[in-house]
Amino acid sequence: MTSLRPMRQRGLTLVELIIVIVLVGILAATAGPRMFGKAGVEEVTYQGQLMSLLRLQQQRAMQDTIQDCYGVNFSATTVTPVDCGAVVVAERVLTIPSALAVNVASSLPNASNGIRFNSLGCPVSTAHASTPEWCGNAPIEIEIQGVNSRYICIQSQGYIRQGQCTN
Template sequence: MACHYRAGRQRGFTLIELILVIILLGVLSMTAASRLIGRSSFDAYLARDQAVSLARQIQLRAMSNQTPQGTLDPCLSLRVQSNHFGPATCAATTYSGRALITSADGVTIGGTIQGDIQFDLLGRPYQLDSHGSKTLLCVTGCQITFISRNTQSASLCINREGYIHACS
């Protein structure tokens, strides 16, 4: 007795079809999960990454726009407050730039430094005291922490030489 198989009839799926279905389900589930999780779990990290970019941009502008005597346009300073991270208020008309963090973004700012941070020709951070003299900042390092609605935090660090980077 011989077994007869009919050519051309398949039962089941090929390996390629199964792999494609698994990949498509993975993509769909990741998209759905990101919608369900919401953006608040990423807010602190996004704010920190944007803040690093903005702080470096302000630092570069300050380094290239000073007079030989070292005087700086006050609009080229970085304002750090609990509800604001970005250029000084006057910078909206003088230099284009958007403040990254406001109270509407749902991220609060804390850390070892507050106020207007200026940068000298070498990129080092300083503040002006009440007498107008420069006080170097971040001698032991400064840390600015961004805290999202769900209390996750991410930090930005500035060292005494002006290196701005993401830190833990």
């Protein structure tokens, strides 16, 4: 037969509950911004926009095999598409956010000022319109510096991808 004695229930006292709430609050205030912060989001967003612009200009160069002047120009504050002398609407110009810097590294002449794509989609120098260039000259590495660094690699055969160029 079972005993009719009441069992003593266990639970948290009010003091223990307050201590737990204070500890959870301290953890949320210190660890929360690190776990859920926006650090690095701007770099990733800009990387996607720049890759999209580069791929669009590459496709235009491959579709228009008569003109050799599709690409982008780099400045300290913008990346501007080049459409063979056509006027580029302001919505297509990528403004570099003030917290970021864009650096271009390549052995192509003047690559830090701009690049073009030939009719095969390969990256070439800005002199391509007057002196045709072939594929395989050099890869181009674009670094987006901010809280974190992000990279875009345009390989010498035209493949545009995320990450650093490896030799």
